[in-house]
Amino acid sequence: MSGEKQYFFDRPDNIRLVLRIFYGICALLVAADFVVHRHTEFRWEGLPAFYPLYGFVGCVILVIVAKWMRSFLMRPEDYYDRLELRNNEARGGHDDV
Amino acid sequence: MFEVAPFIPFFVAAALALWLRGWPRALLMIAVPLLGLANLWLLGEGSFGTWSVLDFQLLLFRADRLSLLFGYLFHVAALIAIVYALHLRDTMQQVASLLYAGSALGAVFAGDLLTLFIFWELLALTSVFLVWARRSGRAYVAGLRYFALHILSGLLLLGGIIFYGQAHGSLEFGQIGLGQNPYGWMIFLAFGIKCAFPFFHNWLTDAYPESTPTGTVFLSAFTTKVAVYALARAYPGTELLVYIGATMACFPIFYAVIENDLRRVLAYSLINQLGFMVVGIGIGTSLAINGAVAHAFNDVIFKGLLFMSMGAVLHVTGRINGSELGGLYKTMPKTTVLCIIGAASISAFPLFSGFVSKSMVMSAAIKNGYDWVWLILLFASAGVFHHAGIKIPYFAFFAHDSGLRAKEPPANMLVAMSIAAALCLAVGIYPQALYSLLPFEMAYTPYDVTHVLTQLQLLFFSALAFVWLNLRRLYPPELPSVNLDVEWFYRRLLPNAARGFVAAAFRLDQRLRGAALKGVGNLIEGISGHHKPEGVMARSWLTGSMVAGVVLLLGVYLLLGFTL
Numbered sequence: 001m002s003g004e005k006q007y008f009f010d011r012p013d014n015i016r017l018v019l020r021i022f023y024g025i026c027a028l029l030v031a032a033d034f035v036v037h038r039h040t041e042f043r044w045e046g047l048p049a050f051y052p053l054y055g056f057v058g059c060v061i062l063v064i065v066a067k068w069m070r071s072f073l074m075r076p077e078d079y080y081d082r083l084e085l086r087n088n089e090a091r092g093g094h095d096d097v
Numbered sequence: 098m099f100e101v102a103p104f105i106p107f108f109v110a111a112a113l114a115l116w117l118r119g120w121p122r123a124l125l126m127i128a129v130p131l132l133g134l135a136n137l138w139l140l141g142e143g144s145f146g147t148w149s150v151l152d153f154q155l156l157l158f159r160a161d162r163l164s165l166l167f168g169y170l171f172h173v174a175a176l177i178a179i180v181y182a183l184h185l186r187d188t189m190q191q192v193a194s195l196l197y198a199g200s201a202l203g204a205v206f207a208g209d210l211l212t213l214f215i216f217w218e219l220l221a222l223t224s225v226f227l228v229w230a231r232r233s234g235r236a237y238v239a240g241l242r243y244f245a246l247h248i249l250s251g252l253l254l255l256g257g258i259i260f261y262g263q264a265h266g267s268l269e270f271g272q273i274g275l276g277q278n279p280y281g282w283m284i285f286l287a288f289g290i291k292c293a294f295p296f297f298h299n300w301l302t303d304a305y306p307e308s309t310p311t312g313t314v315f316l317s318a319f320t321t322k323v324a325v326y327a328l329a330r331a332y333p334g335t336e337l338l339v340y341i342g343a344t345m346a347c348f349p350i351f352y353a354v355i356e357n358d359l360r361r362v363l364a365y366s367l368i369n370q371l372g373f374m375v376v377g378i379g380i381g382t383s384l385a386i387n388g389a390v391a392h393a394f395n396d397v398i399f400k401g402l403l404f405m406s407m408g409a410v411l412h413v414t415g416r417i418n419g420s421e422l423g424g425l426y427k428t429m430p431k432t433t434v435l436c437i438i439g440a441a442s443i444s445a446f447p448l449f450s451g452f453v454s455k456s457m458v459m460s461a462a463i464k465n466g467y468d469w470v471w472l473i474l475l476f477a478s479a480g481v482f483h484h485a486g487i488k489i490p491y492f493a494f495f496a497h498d499s500g501l502r503a504k505e506p507p508a509n510m511l512v513a514m515s516i517a518a519a520l521c522l523a524v525g526i527y528p529q530a531l532y533s534l535l536p537f538e539m540a541y542t543p544y545d546v547t548h549v550l551t552q553l554q555l556l557f558f559s560a561l562a563f564v565w566l567n568l569r570r571l572y573p574p575e576l577p578s579v580n581l582d583v584e585w586f587y588r589r590l591l592p593n594a595a596r597g598f599v600a601a602a603f604r605l606d607q608r609l610r611g612a613a614l615k616g617v618g619n620l621i622e623g624i625s626g627h628h629k630p631e632g633v634m635a636r637s638w639l640t641g642s643m644v645a646g647v648v649l650l651l652g653v654y655l656l657l658g659f660t661l
Contacts (some may be wrong), residue, residue, distance in 0.1 A: 051554035059562035066354035
């Protein structure tokens with residue numbers, strides 16, 4: 001949009017900078033695992049980088065499974081409305097009164 | 098001393114609000130939770146207000162540490178939500194919200210089951226008006242479904258109370274537990290419906306997102322937390338709750354990832370947070386119960402904050418679907434920051450409120466040997482960051498630029514969100530204040546190196562997964578859609594089956610009538626056929642054949658006369 005103010009994330013350089021800082025923190029957190037002695041209560045907890053791996057793999061699986069769920073759960077937006085609402089005008093409503 | 102039960106100020110104010118307009122009403126609504134809080138502080142632990150029905154002694158107010166904490170929480174939540182809704186000019190919504198908050202207070206201080214039942218039903222009756230206040234067709238039908246399920250919960254509770262009264266001769270509301278009796282299970286199920294147990298959870302994801310921007314903030318605070326309180330009082334240490342809670346913590350996050358309506362995402366994440374509380378109650382040790390109650394406290398504040406920020410987006414843009422939003426940080430920086438504080442709190446970042454309470458439940462799970470449950474909760478913690486912590490702020494305020502250039506919401510909304518954000522930070526930084534209010538004495542320090550480090554690792558690598566999936570374009574885009582859930586059975590299968598049944602009955606009826614009409618037609622045709630010209634009855638007969646007939650008849654008589 002010409003003439004409009006440039007905002008922070010409109011510049012790709014800024015996005016790259018934020019991402020670099022983020023990657024840096026991630027690397028530091030894993031490195032800390034080998035330096036700091038953690039007290040553990042669960043047998044897998046002691047494995048190096050258990051938490052980072054669990055978080056990363058868990059979330060990837062979460063998203064992939066959720067995406068797969070869409071294949072049989074997703075319906076058009078008016079799926080229920082067609083049955084429940086008699087006319088389209090009733091759909092809107094006031095967001096605030 | 099003159100003692101006032103905590104629900105009374107709210108009910109009186111609701112009656113007064115009917116007659117007041119403008120500033121006087123606004124002042125009254127702000128004054129009520131503040132005065133109520135002072136009143137509760139003075140009342141402290143104790144009980145009063147006995148009344149009797151039939152042979153049962155009932156108790157209107159009974160406060161111990163458990164109910165007091167919920168009492169304080171509900172006053173704070175009511176204050177925040179009232180400030181957030183201050184710009185409204187809608188008598189129905191404002192009166193209903195005061196009655197609703199009062200009913201929640203009545204329920205947590207009920208000393209006996211019958212008083213609990215009365216406020217249990219009042220909760221349903223008053224809150225449904227907050228759903229209907231949206232005044233849309235969707236809100237109307239969603240409200241009806243919501244009301245039907247809550248009335249079912251109330252009936253189960255009443256049935257359970259009757260059996261309980263028969264068995265015990267007293268209606269005191271204390272530990273009930275599951276056993277070889279019907280009432281234990283009936284009351285458990287009644288609480289479970291209100292607590293959004295799996296298979297009964299859809300009233301929440303159905304009705305809350307259809308309410309008004311302000312109504313949802315009230316709704317998210319009270320109903321489910323009253324159910325958590327009731328479970329904590331009646332069923333602590335019930336092992337079944339551990340598995341129910343783990344399921345609740347886990348399955349909604351999958352739905353939240355693919356849901357488009359951002360307030361519905363929050364509704365799913367509300368069930369996920371309830372899961373942690375239910376697990377805590379199920380474990381039942383003092384650390385676990387404390388964790389569940391503390392998490393209920395924090396959840397009301399940070400989930401309220403998230404609902405408020407999404408309500409603000411809906412209020413100023415008129416949209417709430419992730420597919421239609423994006424780039425709002427440009428013109429709504431304050432709302433963006435407040436939303437991120439709520440997101441950080443629900444994700445349990447160190448220094449934010451979720452961190453100091455969720456960990457208590459997790460620690461209790463592992464200390465009591467629920468290893469698998471602990472792993473599931475850990476997965477749910479990563480997942481909640483993924484969908485509530487990142488998805489909500491990202492798709493509303495960042496992501497692709499939707500071109501919307503909305504202004505910040507009204508000042509009262511920003512003030513309410515700021516109060517909630519300040520509480521999130523205050524509890525996160527100085528958790529001892531909250532810990533001192535918890536039902537059991539304990540020594541627990543959330544901030545140690547291991548805990549902070551592991552939590553940061555978990556969260557940052559969940560975020561890394563989000564970044565990686567987004568950059569690889571593997572992240573599911575926001576799509577305008579509806580996702581099937583348990584509600585499909587009563588929103589689609591049952592109505593369709595009923596329609597099919599009615600249609601089949603009509604067809605059968607039509608066919609039977611058709612056949613009958615055709616039979617009558619044939620009969621008339623047959624009879625009239627004999628009378629038409631050339632018909633048997635219309636012919637002129639010969640006299641001879643008549644005589645022959647008479648002879649034949651006489652012959653038969655003769656024969657009969659001989660034989661008999």
